[in-house]
Amino acid sequence: MPTIKGLRARLRALLQRKAAERELDEELRFHIEMETEKNVRAGMNPADARRRALRDFGGVEPTKEAHRDVRGRFFEELAADTRYALRTLRRAPVLATAAILTLALGIGANTTIFSAVNAVVLQPLPFAQPDRLVMLWEENPEKGWHQQICAPANVLDWKEQVKAFQDVTMFSEGAGASTLTGEGAPRVLKTASVTGNFFDVLGVRVQLGRALQPNETWAADGVARTVVISDRFWREQFGADPRAVGRSIRVNGQPRQIVGVAPSGFSFPVEGIDIWLPRAWKPDIRAQVFFRQAHFVRAAARLAPGASLATADAQLQAVVGRLKLQYPATNKYMGAGLTPLHRFLVGDTRLPLLILLAAVGLLLLISCANVGNLLLVRAVGREREAALRLTLGAGRGRLAKQALTESLVLSVLGGVGGVALGVIGTRVLEALQPPGMLRVSHFAVDWTVLGYVLLIVAGSGLLFGTAPAIWSGRRSPAESLKEGGRGGDTRRMRRWTELLVVGEVALAVVLTLGAGLLVRSFRELTQVDPGFDPHGVLAAQVVLSGAKYDSASQARVFFDQLIGRVAALPGVEGVAGTSDVPLQSQGYTSDFVVAGRPAGEYYPEVTHRMVTPAYFSVMRVKLLRGRGFTADDRAGGPLVAIINDEIEKKYFKGQDPVGQRITFDKVPNDKSEWLTIVGVVRGERQQALAAEPSIETYVPAAQETPDAMSVLARVAGDPSALAPAIRRVLAELDPDLPISKMKSVDEIRAGSLARERFLMTMLVVFAVVGLLLAVIGVYGVLGQVARRRTREMGIRIALGSPVSRVRWIVVRHGLALVAWGLAIGVAVAVVATRGLTALLYHVAPADPVTFVAVPIVLALTGVAAAWIPAVQASRADPAIALRAE
């Protein structure tokens, strides 16, 4: 029975190994001195006495060994193995460096991607009790709406009647643009319009001043006069001066008092918000049809204490049911739903992240196979040493443990390098990710990530260490020593390495096929005809703000002047204005009815755009029928509209739409405005290159004037060269108006593919690295094969066999390995690439082009990898080759 004292002695021996050794030394020295003295007393001379004492003692070292045996060996052995491993690695610097770099690459890629997954998917939202927050949305099967933004009056009813909601806040979808004036050059502020309880519901405390108050939304006059600013804006604009709180700034021409500064790092609903403006509503909005009809807010709720998601959903559905009956005109088909806020926000970024994670997982496996091979080759090289140690009495388990320790030391070193690479990788990823794609802009390498790295380090160490470890432990010494003179290259070991190479080629095939599919899909996307000509057009968006643009006529005059002045700039071939640039933003949508047709026939809703007459010519949108807009389609004149051919195809069925009349009410009444269709144009892809054009109507900007327009200027050369001139023209017209966005339409088009390009680029990079590693693996194994057969090849050449045929022996060997890898890889990929389906455009997951091209490229690469060692081996002088072994 071990006692406390006994345990303490054990622990001390373990923890204070050095001290224990020192004590033992001293104890034994004392013993020998006493024995010597005794011998002297018995009459010997001191030298003999000491010799006799030592002899009697029977050797100090074995005694120490025995003593140590009792103390326990595990940690000592581990330390010794580690030291030994480091020593052997130092002795083989090339191998060690290759292995560590390979691993660092694999682990670094994993660290990078996992830190993104961690930040986006795993980390909770930076709000108080974020798991109690849910996202609310509206659904309308009739219009095909799914998880849509809400009508505020409906949300207010939910808030009041769903007892499972503690509170509900509303905020803008994404961010709007406001203009800051009176603080130096006018500045565009990324703005979130939120209800006053926004900060309360999220549970976010401001760092300075106060948050918005719930009652600020409900001012009697419907005007809010406060603003909360972001930490970043506070630093940039006010140099982090605490006195900024209480100051008044002009936002969109209105004075607003800064009441608080949001905490650093807080930005919701999207990244990079500068200011949060309270929405100002009169208390009676629930009685107004507009607020039930117009869907323009996102809503999030905090669940009441103890309420479950299911309860909340049930109560919400009950309220929705009542609203359908109460407001049939607007709510007859309106449903609603909810989901945890975090899940909603992760949304469609989950799939790309999982795909990237799978890709780097494959990469790590390839790295492991490569390193496993390196170690295996070396374990075989050291077989004589192992055999000798076995015969001298070392345990097989001990040898296996040593081999495993060596692998673990390698993987730890690779892991350290990997984390370093990973930290750099996360910075690169942060810079590369298209703005907004991953919801978070900073991926920290935190404890979760490090824990994951530790796991994959241990896992990969075991993975690539197993083969060499089994190998070291299993061999019979007699066998090895017999073969020893020939380096012990046996068939069994060859099968191991070849298995590993086939495996890594297969993995590389899967990775490359995946990347190939995305490349194909991306090419398809870039070749899509968007319905307009994006080359050579600059788009500059101006958002009007301030009292001087309150009336439509003022805005109209301003835009007319701006377009006129830009048209007068040298090099400009044509200028137009549009409320929305396709692929950048879409206009609002509404019901519509064509005269003489039964109401309620036309769904989904139609998209609206306001354009100046030159729009179709500047953007080169093809006019299919009728006429374009002219200067005669002016305010006060007959209302006209142009439709795209999607409307014609879906709703006119062979009739000529020109001359027919359209209105934008669901059920026309005597107040409805009827527009005459004067032309049909080819549909433009508004939302994405991958999405068919939606049904859209254009109206003259003169008849419906927006308060924000993009000026499109077509030039002969590089459109961005025009930018300074446009800024100057605008500053001359109104120095208080900033340009909120300025990009060439080509850039806008490229930007709309940013996510696809990002994912494709990442996957291609990983595939190239994986391919490279696999090729190195093939090369390494064939190098072995070639060396082994150098003698044979020498004989063959000496006997007159043509060099090419001799080379073919090695190349054939390589091709066999690659062919197996290809076959397995393709078989796996046929199933695995189905995971990509949602991301592919006009390419099937089993795309024949990709599945033929990629294997051919890989096979050629394999031949190249086989050719080099084959040539080297066959070049050897037969005389030398024969002596080689």
Add this chain to the structure above:
Amino acid sequence: MPTPPPNAADVLRGTLDLLVLKTLTLAPMHGWGISQRIQQFSRGVLDVNQGSLYPALQRLEQRGWIESEWQTTENNRRAKYYRLTRVGRRAVGEEAASWRRYVEAVELILEIS
């Protein structure tokens, strides 16, 4: 290998623990002293192999039967003294009893003739 005096017998494995413990019942003692005592008490018949003595001491200490402490000897040297613990003192009795039973059994067999 050490050569024991011609008339000395190596201590049987397994009995060493008992001898060490028994020796320590008199007074705390260092390793060398223990080996001398065993030799003296057995009138020179038993010779302790040092190679087993120190591991045995370590073992007994881990078992919690003895504990050690560095002290100064009568001629002013530092030495590690071992002392019986309470558990150890109890164990001496049991070990001795079990040894006696063993000896008796061997005696019984030897008496057959």
